Amino acid sequence: xxxxxxxxxxxxxLVLLAALISFVWTPYDHAAMNIPDKLxxxxxxxxxxxxxxGRDMFSMIMVGARTSLAVALLAVGIGMGLGVPLGLAAAxxxxxxxxxxxxxxxxxxxxxxxLIIAILIxxxxxxxxxxxxIAIGIFNIPVFARITRGGALSLWEREFIMAxxxxxxxxxxxxxxxxxxxxxxxxxxxxxxxxxxxxxxxxGLSYVxxxxxxxxxxxxxxxADAQTMVSFxxxxxxxxxxxxxxxxxxxxxxxxGLRDWLDPRLRVRRA
Amino acid sequence: xxxxxxxxxxxxxxxxxASMIAGQALAQDDIIVAMQLEPPHLDPTSAAAGAxxxxxxxxVFEGLTRFMGDGSVVPGLAKxxxxxxxxxTYTFHLQDGVTFHDGTxxxxxxxxxxxxxxxxxxxxxxxxxLFAGITDVMVVDPLTVKVTLDKPNGSFLFNMAWxxxxxxxxxxxxxxKQKPVGTGAFKFVEWSAGDKIVIEKNPDYWGTPAxxxxxxxxxxxxxxxxxAAVMAEDVDVFSGFPxxxxxxxxxxxxxxxxLVGSTEGETILSANNKQAPFDNVKVRQAVAxxxxxxxxxxxxxxxxGTPIGTHFAPHNPAYVxxxxxxxxxxxxxxxxxxxxGLADGxxxxxxxxxxxxxxxGGEIIAAQLAQVxxxxxxxxxxxxxxxxxxxxxxxxxxxxxxxxxxxDIGIYARPEYYFQYDNPAFQELMTTLTATTDPDQxxxxxxxxxxxxANDYVNGYLFQLAALSVAKAGVQGLWTNAPTQATxxxxxSWDK
Numbered sequence: 001x002x003x004x005x006x007x008x009x010x011x012x013x014l015v016l017l018a019a020l021i022s023f024v025w026t027p028y029d030h031a032a033m034n035i036p037d038k039l040x041x042x043x044x045x046x047x048x049x050x051x052x053x054g055r056d057m058f059s060m061i062m063v064g065a066r067t068s069l070a071v072a073l074l075a076v077g078i079g080m081g082l083g084v085p086l087g088l089a090a091a092x093x094x095x096x097x098x099x100x101x102x103x104x105x106x107x108x109x110x111x112x113x114x115l116i117i118a119i120l121i122x123x124x125x126x127x128x129x130x131x132x133x134i135a136i137g138i139f140n141i142p143v144f145a146r147i148t149r150g151g152a153l154s155l156w157e158r159e160f161i162m163a164x165x166x167x168x169x170x171x172x173x174x175x176x177x178x179x180x181x182x183x184x185x186x187x188x189x190x191x192x193x194x195x196x197x198x199x200x201x202x203x204g205l206s207y208v209x210x211x212x213x214x215x216x217x218x219x220x221x222x223x224a225d226a227q228t229m230v231s232f233x234x235x236x237x238x239x240x241x242x243x244x245x246x247x248x249x250x251x252x253x254x255x256x257g258l259r260d261w262l263d264p265r266l267r268v269r270r271a
Numbered sequence: 272x273x274x275x276x277x278x279x280x281x282x283x284x285x286x287x288x289a290s291m292i293a294g295q296a297l298a299q300d301d302i303i304v305a306m307q308l309e310p311p312h313l314d315p316t317s318a319a320a321g322a323x324x325x326x327x328x329x330x331v332f333e334g335l336t337r338f339m340g341d342g343s344v345v346p347g348l349a350k351x352x353x354x355x356x357x358x359x360t361y362t363f364h365l366q367d368g369v370t371f372h373d374g375t376x377x378x379x380x381x382x383x384x385x386x387x388x389x390x391x392x393x394x395x396x397x398x399x400x401l402f403a404g405i406t407d408v409m410v411v412d413p414l415t416v417k418v419t420l421d422k423p424n425g426s427f428l429f430n431m432a433w434x435x436x437x438x439x440x441x442x443x444x445x446x447x448k449q450k451p452v453g454t455g456a457f458k459f460v461e462w463s464a465g466d467k468i469v470i471e472k473n474p475d476y477w478g479t480p481a482x483x484x485x486x487x488x489x490x491x492x493x494x495x496x497x498x499a500a501v502m503a504e505d506v507d508v509f510s511g512f513p514x515x516x517x518x519x520x521x522x523x524x525x526x527x528x529x530l531v532g533s534t535e536g537e538t539i540l541s542a543n544n545k546q547a548p549f550d551n552v553k554v555r556q557a558v559a560x561x562x563x564x565x566x567x568x569x570x571x572x573x574x575x576g577t578p579i580g581t582h583f584a585p586h587n588p589a590y591v592x593x594x595x596x597x598x599x600x601x602x603x604x605x606x607x608x609x610x611x612g613l614a615d616g617x618x619x620x621x622x623x624x625x626x627x628x629x630x631x632g633g634e635i636i637a638a639q640l641a642q643v644x645x646x647x648x649x650x651x652x653x654x655x656x657x658x659x660x661x662x663x664x665x666x667x668x669x670x671x672x673x674x675x676x677x678x679d680i681g682i683y684a685r686p687e688y689y690f691q692y693d694n695p696a697f698q699e700l701m702t703t704l705t706a707t708t709d710p711d712q713x714x715x716x717x718x719x720x721x722x723x724x725a726n727d728y729v730n731g732y733l734f735q736l737a738a739l740s741v742a743k744a745g746v747q748g749l750w751t752n753a754p755t756q757a758t759x760x761x762x763x764s765w766d767k
Contacts, residue, residue, distance in 0.1 A: 227495050228517060
C-alpha cells in the first residue's frame with residue numbers, strides 16, 4: 001500500500017524539479033513581455049501558451065513553483081523552528097505555568113482564521129513574499145507546538161525516559177536527545193501537510209495581491225490576473241489552477257503515505 | 272385531480288405572461304446604470320470625488336453653464352450672458368421659472384450664495400481655483416446676477432460648467448451630503464449606501480423633461496462582477512466598464528452595444544521632479560524614451576486609448592502631437608542615462624493605484640525600464656494609500672495615474688503639486704493664459720505650454736484614457752465621450 005507515497009512523491013518531485021531547474025533554465029525569460037504574442041493557447045512554441053502580456057506561461061509556472069515552494073518551505077521552517085521547542089518545553093513542564101502559557105498562547109493564535117490574520121499582517125507590514133512567509137509561519141507555530149507536546153507527553157511516561165532521568169540528564173537534554181527523535185515521524189508527516197497548506201496560503205495571499213509582488217511570478221497572482229479573462233482565455237486560469245491542485249494533492253498524498261510508512265502502530269496493524 | 276393539474280399548468284403560464292408585460296412596461300421608463308465607484312457623499316461642491324458627479328451632474332444638479340457630451344459648453348441655468356468690454360464683468364441672465372426639487376424658486380440670490388460659498392475662505396470646494404478670480408457677485412434683480420473678476424479670464428464660462436460650480440440653495444445646503452436638492456431633470460429619491468442611488472423624473476423641470484421616469488445607479492467595483500452583471504442583464508448600462516479585455520465579447524453579442532469614446536484622462540507616468548535622480552531632465556528623458564506606448568495600450572488596455580506626448584487631450588483643437596518627442600528608443604535612453612552618470616541604471620519605486628491602466632501598465636513599464644537598466648520596484652497601493660503616500664506625502668519615485676479633470680495643464684504651474692515641477696517660465700505662461708481671452712492667442716499659448724512640458728520631460732506621457740461603456744442594445748442617448756465625469760441621463764431613452 002505504498003501507492004499514495006509513490007504517486008505523491010512523483011507529483012511533489014515534479015514540482016520540486018521544475019522549481020530547481022528554473023534556477024538554471026526556463027524555455028523563455030519568465031518576465032519577457034511580447035505583447036503582440038499575447039493570449040496564445042498552448043502550442044509547440046509555448047507549451048502552456050502565453051499570458052496577457054505575451055509572457056511564456058510554462059516559464060512562469062516553473063518560476064512560480066520556486067516562489068510557492070520557497071514561501072511554503074520557509075513558513076514551515078518558522079513553524080517548526082519555533083513550534084517544536086515550545087511543544088517540547090510545554091511537555092517537559094507539564095501542568096506548570098509555562099505549559100499553560102505556551103498552550104493558551106497557541107489557542108489564541110489558533111482561534112483566529114489563519115488566512116484573515118495573514119491578510120492583516122501583510123496589509124499592516126506591507127505586501128511581499130517576506131511578510132507572507134512570516135504570516136504563514138506564525139500560523140504554523142501552534143500546529144507544531146501541539147503535535148510535539150502531544151507526542152512528547154506520552155513519551156515522558158515511558159521507561160527509557162525514566163532511565164535517562166535517573167541517570168541525571170536535564171529535561172532539556174532529554175527533550176532533545178530522546179523525545180525529539182521519537183516524535184520526528186509525527187513532525188515529518190505534519191510538516192508535509194503544513195507544506196501543502198502553506199502553498200495554498202501563499203496562493204491565497206498572492207491572489208488578493210498580498211504575496212510575492214510583480215514581476216516575481218506567483219501562481220496565486222496568475223489566477224487573479226486571469227480572472228477577467230477566463231471567458232475568452234481559460235488556459236490563463238486553468239494552468240496555474242492545476243499547478244496548485246497537483247502540488248497540494250501530491251504533498252497530501254505524500255503526507256498520508258509517509259504516515260502509513262513511518263507510523264509503527266499502523267504498520268503493526270497491517271501486518 | 273384534473274382540476275388541480277389544470278391549475279398547475281395555468282399558474283406558471285399566467286405568471287410568465289404577467290412578467291412579460293411587466294418587463295416591457297419597465298423597459299420603457301426606467302434604467303439601471305452601473306458604475307465602479309460609489310460616491311462618498313452627494314455634494315459635488317465639496318469633494319474631489321468624481322463619483323459624485325458621475326451620478327448627479329446634469330441629472331440632479333445644474334450650473335450656470337454646462338458641458339454637452341461633445342465637450343462644448345452651452346447655457347445652463349444662465350439663459351444668456353453679457354461680457355463687459357474689459358472682460359471683467361459677466362452679467363448672467365437666468366432662466367425663468369426654475370425651481371429646486373424642494374419647491375423653492377432658484378434665483379439670483381442662490382447663484383450669489385453658491386459662488387460666495389465656493390470662493391469663501393473656509394470653502395471646502397475641491398476646485399477653488401475655478402472661483403479664485405471672482406471679486407464680487409452682485410444680485411441685480413431676481414433673474415440677473417453680475418459677477419466681477421479681478422482680471423479677464425478666458426475660461427470663466429468653461430469653469431462655471433464644472434460639477435464643482437453647480438447651483439445649490441441655502442435652504443437645502445445643510446443636508447446636501449445625504450439629500451441633494453438641485454434643479455435638474457431628475458430628483459434624488461434614495462441612497463442605500465453600499466448598493467444603489469435612485470433618482471426619478473422631475474415633473475416640474477424648467478427645460479426639456481427627461482424621457483425616463485426613474486433611474487437606479489448601482490455600484491460594482493469588482494471587474495469580474497461587473498462582467499457578470501452585464502452578461503446576466505442585471506444592469507442596463509455599465510458606465511466606465513473596468514475591464515477592456517471583455518469588450519470584444521460584448522461587441523460580438525447582439526444584446527449589447529459598446530460605446531468607445533474619449534475622456535479627459537491623460538494617463539501619465541509621473542516622476543517626482545524634486546527627487547534624485549528625477550531632478551535631472553536627462554534621466555526623465557531617458558525614462559520617456561524607454562517606454563513603448565503602443566505596448567502599454569495593447570497590453571494594459573487591450574488597444575483602447577490614444578497615445579499622447581504631452582499633458583493634453585488629443586480631441587482638443589489646441590492639441591499638439593508631441594509623441595515623436597519621446598519616441599520609443601531604448602538605445603537613446605541608455606545613452607542619456609550614461610550622460611547623466613547613471614550608465615549602470617538605478618533603482619526606484621513605482622507606486623500603482625488599483626485601476627488596470629496602472630496595475631497592468633505598471634508591470635509593462637517596469638519591464639520596459641528594466642531593459643535600459645532602471646529597476647523599478649512595483650508597489651501596489653489602494654487609493655487611500657496612494658493619496659497619502661504619493662499625492663500628499665510626495666514620497667515616491669514614479670507612479671501611474673490618469674488625470675481626469677478637463678483642461679488641467681495648469682497643474683504644471685503648481686510647484687507644490689505632487690510631481691513637483693517648478694518652472695517659473697511655465698508659471699508665467701499660465702498666468703498669461705488665464706488673462707487671455709482671444710481664442711487664437713489662447714490656442715497659441717496652450718500649444719507653447721504643451722511643448723514646454725514635453726521638452727522638459729516632466730512626466731512620461733502614455734495615453735488618453737478611453738471612455739468605455741457597455742449598454743443594452745436598446746438604450747439611446749448616452750454620452751459616448753466623457754468631457755467631464757458625468758452619466759447624463761436627461762436625453763436617454765429606450766428604443767422601440
